[in-house]
Amino acid sequence: MQKAAETRAKIIQQAAGLFNQQGYAGSSISDIMRVTGLQKGGIYNHFHSKEELALAAFDFAIQLSSQQFLQAIRGKRYAIEKLQAMLQVYQQFVDNPPIPGGCPLLNTAVESDDAHPALRDRAQQAMTSWQRLIIRIIAKGITRGEIRVTAEPETVATILIATIEGALMMSKLYSNTVYLERAIEHLHRYLVQELSV
Amino acid sequence: MQKAAETRAKIIQQAAGLFNQQGYAGSSISDIMRVTGLQKGGIYNHFHSKEELALAAFDFAIQLSSQQFLQAIRGKRYAIEKLQAMLQVYQQFVDNPPIPGGCPLLNTAVESDDAHPALRDRAQQAMTSWQRLIIRIIAKGITRGEIRVTAEPETVATILIATIEGALMMSKLYSNTVYLERAIEHLHRYLVQELSV
Numbered sequence: 001m002q003k004a005a006e007t008r009a010k011i012i013q014q015a016a017g018l019f020n021q022q023g024y025a026g027s028s029i030s031d032i033m034r035v036t037g038l039q040k041g042g043i044y045n046h047f048h049s050k051e052e053l054a055l056a057a058f059d060f061a062i063q064l065s066s067q068q069f070l071q072a073i074r075g076k077r078y079a080i081e082k083l084q085a086m087l088q089v090y091q092q093f094v095d096n097p098p099i100p101g102g103c104p105l106l107n108t109a110v111e112s113d114d115a116h117p118a119l120r121d122r123a124q125q126a127m128t129s130w131q132r133l134i135i136r137i138i139a140k141g142i143t144r145g146e147i148r149v150t151a152e153p154e155t156v157a158t159i160l161i162a163t164i165e166g167a168l169m170m171s172k173l174y175s176n177t178v179y180l181e182r183a184i185e186h187l188h189r190y191l192v193q194e195l196s197v
Numbered sequence: 198m199q200k201a202a203e204t205r206a207k208i209i210q211q212a213a214g215l216f217n218q219q220g221y222a223g224s225s226i227s228d229i230m231r232v233t234g235l236q237k238g239g240i241y242n243h244f245h246s247k248e249e250l251a252l253a254a255f256d257f258a259i260q261l262s263s264q265q266f267l268q269a270i271r272g273k274r275y276a277i278e279k280l281q282a283m284l285q286v287y288q289q290f291v292d293n294p295p296i297p298g299g300c301p302l303l304n305t306a307v308e309s310d311d312a313h314p315a316l317r318d319r320a321q322q323a324m325t326s327w328q329r330l331i332i333r334i335i336a337k338g339i340t341r342g343e344i345r346v347t348a349e350p351e352t353v354a355t356i357l358i359a360t361i362e363g364a365l366m367m368s369k370l371y372s373n374t375v376y377l378e379r380a381i382e383h384l385h386r387y388l389v390q391e392l393s394v
Binding site: 021022023024025026100101102106107109110111113114115120123124127154155158159161162163164165166167169170172173174178179182183186 | 218221223310312317320324351358361362366375376379
């Protein structure tokens, strides 16, 4: 029983890295066999289809990243500090990515939006959670008088996420961190400009 | 001779929409046969491989978008007006996209960065052209005294492109234009804040 759970977890972990680099459509069962070192039957013992594995791998990848964000935020007291800590996590991802292939949310959103409804739904859920986290931090900051009352939490969440994800795409395309660094520096100033009382 | 050129152009155009929605890896030869209404032989008469067609389709998609940007810019006199006209083109793309499936540069960059070197090179070239266009407009604006001398053209190009592309990804994921609208409004203010003398 425990052995089966371990094998399942290993398949998910290795498939997550594969999917995040090659895409879901670009990863064949042979590729999954190669990275896991398992036969086809050994994989299908645990997952009924490539799609079932894809959904589990996406959840795993998002959980890995989310943990680091939540941990970074937990250590901070003030709302703006929490948002800055979130930006800092992206900076760390450059040298030490939780999963190879860039941001799993960006990759999955772009691949699934027109083509894979089940994956798109998962990507929507992950994106909604991320927005809500930012919105909650800002709303709490307003209540506590740390953030100006005219701040627009939904807009700030959009600008933070859009700028970071777009810059990640550029840095990944050129294998050059300068795009992400410019975005993070810009967003640090943006947070102070938009939010500070 | 002319018939052959027409068929080739038709294949490129229809494949471009298919690839932009389903991805390159997610589009089979059968899918290409379906959208073009041609037999396999009819397609391979014009392209030696799916990759050759993919490169031609990407170039076509980028050219379609670029034309609209260049046309919008040409009508404007001042540097900031030109950059604002560029943002306006994105707004128009929402209701009237040049090609179905969202931004071909974003889609191709994300799919190719770890998996398809030839397509990644094309995406890099298109991204570099776009950055250079923005940088040239700003540099000329500085020379003419329309833009402050402390402006950083490379940084502004990164922030414009990253924010737009990230917001397009979000709007596409939710089929909701609000993300792109927030990004465009934010960037209009950003341009004035960063560039105006």
